[in-house]
Amino acid sequence: MATPEIKKKADLKVIILGEYSVGKTCFVNRYIEGKFGKTEATIGAAFFLKQWGPYNVAVWDTAGDERFSGLSSFYCRNAGAAILAFDLCIENTFETLKSRFVPLVDQATEDNCLKVIVGTKLDLLEPSKRKVTVDEARKYSREINPNIEYAKLKHDPYFETSSLQGINVDEVFEYIFGHCLPLSDVERIKMKNKTRGTVDLGESTAMTPEKKGGCC
Amino acid sequence: MSIKAFDLVPAIERIKLMSDKAKTQIECFDVCGKNLYIGTNDCFVIHYNVEERPVGNGPKVVFHNEKQGHKYLAVKKPVIQIKAASALNRIMVLIDNTLSLLNMFDLEICVALKKKQIQVYTVTEDKLVHVKDVHISEPAISVGVDGSFVCAALLSQYCMINYETSHTQDLFPFDSEHSKPLIKRISKEEFLLSGPSALGMFVTSDGISQRPPLQWSENIVSMTYVHPYIVAMNDEFITVHSILDQQQKQAIPFQGGTYLGNFDGKLFVASGREIYALVPVAWEKQVQALLGDKRVTEALDLAKNANKAGLTRDKFLKIFKRFQQQAAFIEFSEGHLEEAMDLFKNSQVDVREVISLYPRLLPSNCNFTRSVPPLHEMADVNQLSRGKEDLLKEYKQFLCTYLADIKGTGTGYKQVRNRYSVVKTICRDRLPELIPLIAVDTGCDLKDSVEWLEKYKRYNALGLLYKVHGEHDKALALWVKICNSEVEDESFEGINFIIEYLANLNDHELVWKYVDWVLSKDQENGVRIFTDRPTTEPPSERMRPDTVIDYLHRFPIAVITYLEYLVFQKKLEVEKEKYHTHLAVLYLDAVLKLIKTNNVKKEEMDKARSKLRYILQMSNLYRVQLILGKAKETEMHAECAILYGKLEEHDKALRILVHKLKDFGAAENYCLVNSHGKDSSFRKRLFHILLSVLQSLPENWSVSLVSQFLNRAIRKSMNNSRTTRIERMMSRGENLQVKQNIIEIQKEFVTMNDDRMCAVCSRAFNDTAFVRYPNGVVTHVHCAKNKHICPVTGKLFSTKRS
Secondary structure (H helix, E strand, O other), X not given: OOOOOOOOOOOEEEEEEEOOOOOHHHHHHHHHHOOOOOOOOOOOEEEEEEEEOOEEEEEEEEOOOHHHHHHHHHHHOOOOEEEEEXXXXXXXHHHHHHHHHHHXXXXXXXXXXXXXXXXXXXXXXXXXXXXXXXXXXXXXXXXXXXXXXXXXXXXXXXXXXXXXXXXXXXXXXXXXXXXHOXXXXXXXXXXXXXXXXXXXXXXXXXXXXXXXXXXX | OXXXXXXXXXXXXOOOOOOOOOOOOEEEEEEEOOEEEEEEOXXXXXXXXXXXXXXXXXXXXXXXXXXEEEXXXXXXXXXXXXXXXXXXXXXXXXXXXEEEEEEOOOOOOEEEEOOXXXXXXXXXXXXXXXXXXXXXXXXXXXXXXXXXXXXXXXXOEEEEEEOOOOEEEEEEEOOOOXXXXXXXXXXXXXXXXXXXXXXXXXXXXXXXXXXXXXXXXXXXXXXXXXXXXXXXXXXXXXXXXXXXXXXXXXXXXXXXEEEEEXXXXXXXXXXXXXXXXXXXXXXXXHHHHHXXXXXXXXXXXXXXXXXXXOXXXXXXXXXXXXXXXXXXXXXXXXXXXXXXXXXXXXXXXOHHHHHOOOOOOOOOOOOOOOOOOOOOOOOOHHHHHOOOHHHHHHHHHHHHHHHHHHOOOOOOOOOOOOOHHHHHHHHHOOOOOHHHHHHHOOOOOHHHHHHHHHHOOOHHHHHXXXXXXXXXXXXXXXXXXXXXXXXXXXXXXXXXXXXXXXXXXXOHHHHHHHHHHHXXXXXXXXXXXXXXXXXXXXXXXHHOHHHHHHHHOOOHHHHHHHHHHHHHHHOOOOOHHHHHHHHHHHHHHHHHHHHHOOOOOHHHXXXXXXXXXXXXXHOOOOOHHHHHHHHHHOOOXXXXXXXXXXXXXXXXXXXXXXXXXXXXXXXXHHHHHHHOOOOHHHHHHHHHHHHHHHHHOOOOOOHHHHHHHHHHHHHHHHHHHHHHHHHHHHHHHHHHHXXXXXXXXXXXXXXXXXXXXXXXXXXXXXXXXXXXXXXOOXXXXXXXXXXXXXXXXXXXXXXOOO
């Protein structure tokens, strides 16, 4: 599990926060490695480097456990975007975002930090069990980003995802990068060509189904 | 996932302290070169001389120590911290909130006070100069310094302070009552701190983190950094983490440790009564150990980041490449073929090492033995694949791709004689990699390769092989066979390949041998054998145009193409007349043939005639009379007109154009074309002849009838002419205006003073006259040899006068 050398300065720092065991590490792993697997509880924080066109993006996965709260705000510093994750099946995790993590991000980052609300474990959600309505979450995601120009975004910063099935995971990061590190057309084509060369054909679950609800 | 990164070696055992009481304990120490200073809990500073001596020839060392002296500081409090400042010959000692300076060698003393806020002092030999105070919210317990940044542990949190700007940034909360705050500067603007939950936190002076935290054991009492390892200690263990992947690499049991430190690359550890050295295991050994555990990525990461002290770049690369090779074979044996491929290529491994893994591939006469010490412990791919056909096939495919990719450039490749054996493997699976490999590799033994290639019907590849070996005849014969569908090989590109091949073949006899066959197949393209010859090819008797034309008689299309090539492209200097006439006659023949046949499409006819007219008009070299005679017979008036023009019989020409063809536009055009480049009187004469058209007016028309038209026509022409002249003059005026503007814009002063030297001879100007070139170069008048060429830059200036 070697992390790449981090001598180069990252062009964007993305941090993922949320209550203990809402699936933050799974979410990041699904994006970085394209696979779903069991994870251990994160100690302190973990770090990944991702290429986005000509840019380096540092993705920081934090520990959700409350005893690491102090560290989370430290790791938040200078983040350009924050992914605020909650478990779609557990109402409480949404409330913690409001009470603990959003204030934490607001305090540690600049005003223009993009905050994206991400509901996880969509695959486990039965319609009858839904506690947080799409409208409610969407409205909240809009409230916490008072300084973001919505004209530049495709939709509100709210996603419902499944790391198991790979639903909406890449979309979250592309949404963030599209806002924070817009690529020129040339760079976009270059990157597409690059990624095309390394499609993992063996990994059939990586083929994400078309966007289902949650996305506006 | 452990690795042995350090050996624990005793340095000073059983310190003999002054008071010999059992209670005396080491509190802290510092090392400076061979000098080791110990601070004890009963207020002694003891000075030792410690020397590292190798045991035998091996990498093992022992430490020899000798006590140099001691000093009792008479406060009866423990020495908290000790620091040697070798540049000043002083050691600094912190006891009971008091910082003292001792002389390094006779342990003298001077005293300064330290208070609760953060104070910055400059230390000189005999005094401390107070630089600055920074007020902080709580008392600081521990600090680390890098440039103007002070990282401080306060009672409840860490913070980063810039003492120059007094800017303080909070880092993260920390409970200093229950665990010991530790701060270590590990590189420029980066500190390592002991964080909550036994985390090792990296912090830059900007107050952010660029590395994930380390997970330590509880109650770390001391830690240090020696690239690429973080060494930390609690009361039971010394643990070693890699800064590269933040994982723990080694744990050494060590009871009662109090302090450890990195002193100019040497690591020492103190327990209560003893001091040990942590001797790093050579990085090569560590890498080797990792490779032994098949931890390839870790091994190569470590090798890349290892402390290469004492190694030149070349030497290091050599070692590194060997590690890469070993890694490559490990990946190979694990079936990670993609990784193995990259590593094989990057490490430039001897190709034979790889080939030798394939049984019976290396020919018996290739006296290759695997490298010693061995790069791997595999017998061959059969052993690896354990009878699994799929796997074996994959390995074979791997070798093919590998050999094709390195294109015969790999180390040791040249030495593989009879590389046909390699070809054999490839044939067996009929892999498409074959063709590029054969096409670039001269090393395949011809005879055996031929057999194999024939057996597996790889005829095109066989042709390429012949080509590489210079056996052009055989190669061509083979390709002809493929073309004639006598044998089949769909990878062959077709007849154009042969044509191109022949066009570039400098064995002209051989070319002639195949020309017949090619032309009879495709004369239109086949003629490229003669027209597309390399420009650098020396002329030869067999390729003389005459010879070629004589030969080409049988092929009407080819001969025309060839003549076109000679006339329009090559523009031969000698014997031009012959070819031009020949081409004109052929064009003419073609037209005549079309005339004779019925139902010829108009376009086809026009095309043929325009070709003919083009050469008649363009060339001045053909025999006009000959063509004219033929043209007259068939009433080809347009052509006749051109031919008369060539003979300067303009009245005849114009008569044809006007009376026969009634194409007045063409007649006018004729006058313009034929007078082109000649003086105006000639042009007048031509148009005069053209005026003879007046004769075609009916006899019975009266003059007055025509005069009105003629008057108007002439007036109109006059008007045109005058308007044009006015326009021309106005344009000229405008041009002058623009030129004047340019001069206005570009003009600048030339200051002539004593310092000004001639740009050519570098001597001073004694005369009032000088020359200035448009690009600003100033010279003597006599140094300006040519006013259009700058004597310094050689720039050419326009010779035109405005």
